[in-house]
Amino acid sequence: MGEYLRPTLDDVARAAGVSTATVSRCLNAPERVIAPTRERVMAAVTALGYTPDFGGRALASRRTNTVGAIIPTMENAIFARGLQSFQEALSKAGKTLLVASSGYDPARERAQMEALIGRGADGLLLIGSARPESSVEYLRRRGVPYVGAWNLGPGSDGFFVGFDNAAAASELTARVIARGHRRIAMIGGISEMNDRAAARIAGVRNAVETAMLDGGLIDVIEAPYAFHDGAEAFARLMERTPRPTAVICGNDVLAIGAMQRAREMGLNVPEDISITGFDDIDISEMVNPGLTTVRVPHRRMGEAAAEMLLKLINKEPVERQIEISTSIIERGTLGPPPS
Amino acid sequence: MGEYLRPTLDDVARAAGVSTATVSRCLNAPERVIAPTRERVMAAVTALGYTPDFGGRALASRRTNTVGAIIPTMENAIFARGLQSFQEALSKAGKTLLVASSGYDPARERAQMEALIGRGADGLLLIGSARPESSVEYLRRRGVPYVGAWNLGPGSDGFFVGFDNAAAASELTARVIARGHRRIAMIGGISEMNDRAAARIAGVRNAVETAMLDGGLIDVIEAPYAFHDGAEAFARLMERTPRPTAVICGNDVLAIGAMQRAREMGLNVPEDISITGFDDIDISEMVNPGLTTVRVPHRRMGEAAAEMLLKLINKEPVERQIEISTSIIERGTLGPPPS
DNA sequence: ATAATCAGTGTAAGCGCTTACATTGAATTA
DNA sequence: TAATTCAATGTAAGCGCTTACACTGATTAT
Numbered sequence A, B: 001m002g003e004y005l006r007p008t009l010d011d012v013a014r015a016a017g018v019s020t021a022t023v024s025r026c027l028n029a030p031e032r033v034i035a036p037t038r039e040r041v042m043a044a045v046t047a048l049g050y051t052p053d054f055g056g057r058a059l060a061s062r063r064t065n066t067v068g069a070i071i072p073t074m075e076n077a078i079f080a081r082g083l084q085s086f087q088e089a090l091s092k093a094g095k096t097l098l099v100a101s102s103g104y105d106p107a108r109e110r111a112q113m114e115a116l117i118g119r120g121a122d123g124l125l126l127i128g129s130a131r132p133e134s135s136v137e138y139l140r141r142r143g144v145p146y147v148g149a150w151n152l153g154p155g156s157d158g159f160f161v162g163f164d165n166a167a168a169a170s171e172l173t174a175r176v177i178a179r180g181h182r183r184i185a186m187i188g189g190i191s192e193m194n195d196r197a198a199a200r201i202a203g204v205r206n207a208v209e210t211a212m213l214d215g216g217l218i219d220v221i222e223a224p225y226a227f228h229d230g231a232e233a234f235a236r237l238m239e240r241t242p243r244p245t246a247v248i249c250g251n252d253v254l255a256i257g258a259m260q261r262a263r264e265m266g267l268n269v270p271e272d273i274s275i276t277g278f279d280d281i282d283i284s285e286m287v288n289p290g291l292t293t294v295r296v297p298h299r300r301m302g303e304a305a306a307e308m309l310l311k312l313i314n315k316e317p318v319e320r321q322i323e324i325s326t327s328i329i330e331r332g333t334l335g336p337p338p339s
Numbered sequence C: 001a002t003a004a005t006c007a008g009t010g011t012a013a014g015c016g017c018t019t020a021c022a023t024t025g026a027a028t029t030a
Numbered sequence D: 001t002a003a004t005t006c007a008a009t010g011t012a013a014g015c016g017c018t019t020a021c022a023c024t025g026a027t028t029a030t
Helices: A008-016 A020-028 A034-046 A054-061 A077-094 A106-118 A133-142 A165-178 A195-211 A226-235 A250-263 A299-315 B009-016 B020-028 B036-049 B054-061 B077-092 B104-119 B131-144 B165-178 B195-211 B227-237 B252-264 B298-313
Strands: A066-071 A096-101 A123-128 A144-151 A159-162 A182-190 A217-224 A245-248 A274-276 A293-295 A321-325 A327-329 B066-071 B096-101 B123-127 B146-149 B158-164 B184-188 B219-222 B246-249 B274-276 B291-294 B320-321 B327-328
Touching: A008 A020, A008 A034, A008 A144, A008 A226, A008 B320, A020 A034, A020 A077, A020 B096, A054 B104, A066 A077, A066 A217, A077 A096, A077 A165, A077 B077, A096 B096, A106 A123, A123 A299, A144 A299, A159 A299, A165 A195, A165 A245, A165 A274, A165 A293, A165 A327, A165 B158, A182 A195, A182 A226, A195 A217, A195 B252, A217 A226, A226 A250, A245 A250, A250 A274, A274 A299, A299 A327, A321 B252, A321 B298, B009 B020, B009 B036, B020 B036, B066 B077, B066 B104, B096 B104, B104 B123, B104 B195, B123 B252, B123 B298, B146 B298, B158 B298, B165 B184, B165 B195, B165 B274, B165 B291, B165 B327, B184 B195, B195 B219, B219 B227, B227 B246, B246 B252, B252 B274, B274 B291
Parallel strands: A066 A096, A066 A123, A123 A144, A144 A159, A159 A321, A182 A217, A182 A245, A245 A274, B066 B096, B066 B123, B123 B146, B146 B158, B158 B320, B184 B219, B184 B246, B246 B274
Antiparallel strands: A293 A327, B291 B327
């Protein structure tokens, strides 16, 4: 059955009876080739099933039309959604998106940066703003533009499109306090190497301190991103005395896990305990009662990030930070504390 | 501030006072270079911040250590999960994963195939088994191995790891019938260009016909993959006379949407109406009552697919099909029909 | 002491492609 | 009619890397 060899430009040229240059032109600038020739070449391309080799092309043209994205994990729906619109925006501009995941590990993020840049990525989408200075320095030296998303950057360095996680968390907390809650606990995401999770925790803390509640923030538990982790953390929180009357969660997944455990424990939400989330994922509207949460327009963030990165790549002027506004969605899980 | 130029192998060689061959060897087969030399070279690599150029490397070595995956959409959690474990398995084998999405469009799938192969993908992961013969032919000619996942292949052609969507759907339907339901309706995924959705619908149809129910299958509505689409389809189904006593959904997202609408309509699940899903996504356990569904071990499928593809790439012998077994998870949403 | 071996390194030929420049011949102009 | 222009195509030089082969000097075997 004989090994099949990928046809090369040369094979096509020979088959069409022209030079490789003409074939290349047919593919990249068809208007520079007269119609009959072009047709002959294209026929050969189809007949041989030729596809240009990316490596050769990138090497010769020093362009790749590729951008890379490194997200912590594909399993988190909010990144998936933002990434989908990011990709749609890019493909309109004729760019291909390469996706890699870091598993929240800065070393792996760095390795993926190198892999993507080695593959010729013209620009990178990264999540958040917390990463080792050495990684940032590496990007700077390479001259590879990147934008951080899902959070705003610290100081004036770098380009970001995101929202103020801390401020949004504070605002939601203030809302909880306004409802009369004085014993508040939090289930946050794992804050290590995750500036979004850390900022949300800080925001809640800050709001509680500002209001100078007598009891203040009873407890903060950090938990991985899974329903059952939220459930377990909730159970632990309910053992505290005095018991919190409201549990603020760092994301909707944790919040829904908490709700489920509350139901299992025979606690009614919000009569016995209030619960809030963050992100407004699809399911938050479907649970019963609906989850009070912070809505983050992930799609819009993806689009804005694409637009920003494209401008950066084309060396057009851009603003350093694009702030996406969030809003609080009040549904049923936040009520007054039990009397 | 001067344009920064990517350092090349040559720059490193010059800085370290060795030949490019030695630098290349330090990177690819360090044991072939004596320690002092290697240290000098590595120092130069770090000092210059050198990262090998993928294009050049691929061109020269004719290997890429890259595999591609083309999924319909990143927004579907079940693909995300399987893909995550697929990637983990690959990266253990030193391969990089490139992900592209087709949006359920065969033409875009084909374009992405070309893009990934052009980028040197040694193998491809595709979803399902339904695609134009021309695409299959293209892969065959190229000699690029691929495995289809999430479904089994038709006939004896190609390599697949998945499960029998139709059989699993039939089995679940039989369970519903055994509970006494005689008026059954279905909300399926959009079956066009989606062999998994089509197979699930066919499986349900088949089971109903086999049992030769008097009323038979009342109705099948196809709906996109979103909670609210499930909700709307459910509402339409409830207008039918006679009303179905059980609604079998093609996936859990549709089922949960249906459950929510049932609650809004004042219908109790399962007392007034039974609902079932398919996939067993995380949230299905958290809703109230828990969703009766078919569990699909997505992670295991991702791992098996990686293993299979790796063997194919290494030209090791493999079985044509790996069947992943599914199981029915009975939770609260399936009960006897109202009397 | 000489020959054989071998580890460590260098030399140089491409890999498949793009593109600056050279060439050709037809159309245009003087 | 000769000179000029220009569109269409060809020629060939790399892009950054790997690797077969050549070379060198030290170690080992004879």
